[in-house]
Structure formats: C-alpha cells, structure tokens
Amino acid sequence: MGRDELNVTLASLAQGRLSRRQFLHGTGVALGTAALAACGQTATPTSTEPVAVGSLLDATGPINIYGTPLIDATKFAIDDINSKGGVLSRQLKLTSFDTQSTNDKYVQYANQLMLETKAAVIMGGITSASREAIRPAIDRNKQLYFYNEQYEGGVCDKFVFCTGVVPSQQLSTLVGWTMTNVGKTVYTLAADYNYGHISSDWVKFYLSQGGGQLLGVDFIPLDVSDFASTITKLQQRKPAAVMSLLVGGNHIAFYRQFAAAGLQDKMKIVSPTFGLGNEQVVLAPNESKGITVSYPYYQELTNSTNQKWVSDWHTRYGSGYPYITDSANAGWVGWHLWALAVNKAGSLDRDKVIKALESGLSFDAPEGTVRLDPKSHHLTHNVNIAQTNANHGFDIIQTFNAISPDPQGQCDLIGNPDQHTQFTPSLS
Numbered sequence: 001m002g003r004d005e006l007n008v009t010l011a012s013l014a015q016g017r018l019s020r021r022q023f024l025h026g027t028g029v030a031l032g033t034a035a036l037a038a039c040g041q042t043a044t045p046t047s048t049e050p051v052a053v054g055s056l057l058d059a060t061g062p063i064n065i066y067g068t069p070l071i072d073a074t075k076f077a078i079d080d081i082n083s084k085g086g087v088l089s090r091q092l093k094l095t096s097f098d099t100q101s102t103n104d105k106y107v108q109y110a111n112q113l114m115l116e117t118k119a120a121v122i123m124g125g126i127t128s129a130s131r132e133a134i135r136p137a138i139d140r141n142k143q144l145y146f147y148n149e150q151y152e153g154g155v156c157d158k159f160v161f162c163t164g165v166v167p168s169q170q171l172s173t174l175v176g177w178t179m180t181n182v183g184k185t186v187y188t189l190a191a192d193y194n195y196g197h198i199s200s201d202w203v204k205f206y207l208s209q210g211g212g213q214l215l216g217v218d219f220i221p222l223d224v225s226d227f228a229s230t231i232t233k234l235q236q237r238k239p240a241a242v243m244s245l246l247v248g249g250n251h252i253a254f255y256r257q258f259a260a261a262g263l264q265d266k267m268k269i270v271s272p273t274f275g276l277g278n279e280q281v282v283l284a285p286n287e288s289k290g291i292t293v294s295y296p297y298y299q300e301l302t303n304s305t306n307q308k309w310v311s312d313w314h315t316r317y318g319s320g321y322p323y324i325t326d327s328a329n330a331g332w333v334g335w336h337l338w339a340l341a342v343n344k345a346g347s348l349d350r351d352k353v354i355k356a357l358e359s360g361l362s363f364d365a366p367e368g369t370v371r372l373d374p375k376s377h378h379l380t381h382n383v384n385i386a387q388t389n390a391n392h393g394f395d396i397i398q399t400f401n402a403i404s405p406d407p408q409g410q411c412d413l414i415g416n417p418d419q420h421t422q423f424t425p426s427l428s
Contacts, residue, residue: 183240
C-alpha cells in the first residue's frame with residue numbers, strides 16, 4: 001500500500017466511512033510499528049527483528065555469467081555486515097530471487113519485494129534492460145534501489161544509486177588509450193539492447209573528441225553465436241581496433257572465432273565488457289591474447305584491502321574460484337555503502353538514508369577508496385587499463401585516478417530531485 005492510499009484509508013476510518021474491522025482485515029494493514037510505512041520506506045526500528053532486504057540477480061539464463069559473482073558477493077557482503085552487528089544493531093534478512101535473465105521476472109520479483117517483503121533496500125539488475133524494466137515501479141513506489149553493475153551511464157534518479165563504472169570513466173580512458181597506443185580507426189561490435197546502443201554512441205563521442213574514426217557499428221542480438229559475417233566485415237574494413245561491447249555467454253564465441261580467423265596480429269580487441277563474465281578464464285590464453293580492458297577492479301590489485309578480500313573470498317568459496325570480477329566488487333560496495341548510510345542516519349527511513357548517502361560517503365573498497373557523488377548518485381572511481389595474460393587473468397598497464405562520474409554536471413539530484421531521467425551523449 002502506498003502512502004497516498006494509506007492516507008485515504010485513515011481519513012475514511014476517521015470519518016466513519018470504514019469500520020475498524022474493515023480497516024484491520026480488509027486492507028491487510030496492522031496498526032502499529034513499521035506497517036504504517038509506505039512501500040520502500042520502513043519506520044524507525046522499535047525492535048531487534050531482522051531488517052528485510054532484497055536481491056534480484058540472474059542465477060540462470062544467458063546472463064548468469066555475470067550473475068554468479070554478484071550473487072556470491074551479495075551473500076558474502078550480507079554475512080560480513082551481519083558479523084559486524086548488522087545495521088542499527090539488527091541483522092539483515094536477505095530475500096533473493098533468480099530473475100532467470102528475463103525482464104518479466106525482474107518486474108514480477110521487484111514488485112514482490114516492494115509490496116510483500118517490504119524490503120528496506122533492493123539491489124540487483126545486470127543488464128541495463130533489466131534495470132529500466134523495474135525502474136518505473138521503483139520510482140512509483142519510491143523504493144530505495146542500488147544498481148551494482150557497470151553500464152552505459154546517465155541514470156539520474158533520486159531513488160537509484162549506481163556503484164558501477166560508467167563511460168565517462170571507462171570508455172573515455174579506453175578510447176583514449178586505444179587511439180594513442182593502437183590506432184585511430186575503430187569498428188564497434190555491440191550487444192543489441194540499450195547498453196550496446198548507448199555505449200556505442202559514447203565510443204563515437206570519444207573518438208570524435210580525439211580525432212579518431214569510426215569505421216562501422218554492428219549490433220548483435222544476445223542469442224547470436226555465429227560471427228562469420230562479422231569476421232568478414234572486419235577483414236574487409238581493416239580497423240586498427242575492434243571495440244567489443246558484446247555481452248553474455250553466447251558472445252564469447254566471437255573471441256574464439258576472431259582468433260581462429262588469424263585476426264589477432266592484424267587488429268586489436270579493446271573492450272569495456274570482456275572479463276566481466278570471466279571470458280578470459282573460459283578461453284584459452286591464445287584465444288584471448290592481447291585483449292585490452294578497462295575497469296576499476298581486478299583480482300590482481302595489490303592494495304591491502306583487496307589482498308585481504310581476495311584471501312577471505314577464497315577461504316569462503318575455495319581457492320579454485322575462477323576469478324573475482326569487477327561486478328563482484330561493485331556488489332560488495334553497494335551493500336556496504338547502504339549499511340554505512342543506515343547507521344549514519346540512525347534510521348531505516350528512506351529519506352534519512354538517502355540524505356546520509358548524499359552526504360558524500362566514502363568506503364575503503366577492494367578497488368580502492370570510492371566516494372559517492374551526492375548530485376549524481378554514482379561513484380568516483382580509479383580506472384585501470386589492463387591486458388589479458390597467460391594465467392587467465394590481467395596485467396595492469398595504466399591507472400587513472402579518481403575520475404568523476406558526471407564531468408558535464410548534467411545530473412543534480414540535490415538541486416533538482418525530480419529529474420528521474422537518463423542522460424545520453426549528444427552526437428550533434
């Protein structure tokens with residue numbers, strides 16, 4: 001029940017239009033503590049009962065190659081927060097759903113977490129399509145929501161917080177590195193949904209800024225695994241670099257087919273998505289040789305926080321865990337930033353928690369110290385350029401420190417909390 005609906009019900013009760021029996025049993029609302037809160041907003045705690053929180057991630061389906069590390073990071077983060085006293089001296093109780101790489105499931109389970117579970121916060125979504133599928137309901141119910149994945153950027157929404165790296169941090173550095181070290185002609189391959197389309201526009205934007213040339217763009221549906229026609233185009237156009245914005249288990253086939261066609265010595269693959277699904281683990285070293293990527297987090301980072309986190313992760317999940325991804329780091333950060341904000345606010349009240357989040361919280365993350373930008377609800381990240389190695393991992397070759405998530409200042413949720421939009425690059 002939303003706040004407006006509840007107010008009408010209470011007014012009807014006061015004016016005698018609704019019996020107390022109808023109020024208690026017909027509406028399903030109990031008089032008392034947290035039940036008078038609106039969806040997504042829990043009242044100040046009066047007990048030590050667990051705090052309900054929710055997770056929406058793909059354990060199955062073609063996107064589960066990204067879901068698995070995020071699910072593992074979520075469970076680890078919840079246990080870590082609970083081991084340190086939880087929030088407000090209350091333990092967290094996680095309700096998680098396998099969204100099965102299906103946007104309909106995202107909508108169904110998001111509504112269930114808001115209306116039935118009454119989750120204090122919902123975290124999840126992997127593809128941008130899944131995020132945008134549930135965001136209207138998030139806004140309608142004024143539900144606090146964290147999206148813990150790299151994406152095409154630009155979401156500006158009072159109820160949404162994004163911990164993943166965005167193009168102004170990731171593609172700006174990767175495109176710049178490519179033009180300096182590989183060449184200025186680029187052919188883009190992108191997954192055929194909003195992430196791929198908007199990100200390809202960012203590639204074009206940064207190429208034009210640096211005097212580069214975009215030779216072509218192919219949008220590839222997520223279910224495609226035969227790249228013969230794409231390989232032929234690359235052989236004909238001869239770009240210096242191939243920008244891969246490919247996504248999902250089926251698209252791993254491109255890298256294998258690219259290597260089999262003998263293109264590795266003729267052009268270089270650069271990518272802001274390769275490695276998020278542990279493609280470098282699945283492929284043989286000769287198939288992934290020389291691919292260059294850009295992320296805040298790699299398992300190989302040598303800072304003390306990451307070294308402890310990697311050790312603790314392997315203690316929990318086993319030394320044979322394939323590789324800890326940037327997505328796992330972003331999920332860990334999201335849960336801990338929310339817990340910090342709740343404890344700082346001294347309340348689970350949504351507006352108070354948002355105010356605490358907007359105070360400029362920082363967190364010592366495995367990737368390094370991150371800071372939440374109050375105006376955009378995104379993080380300032382260090383971004384590292386790295387290349388695949390023979391050990392199914394990455395060698396870091398260049399680092400860019402503390403890059404702003406919104407350098408053009410388009411999003412200002414402090415000055416204008418009602419923006420609820422997504423900014424995209426202007427290519428005019």
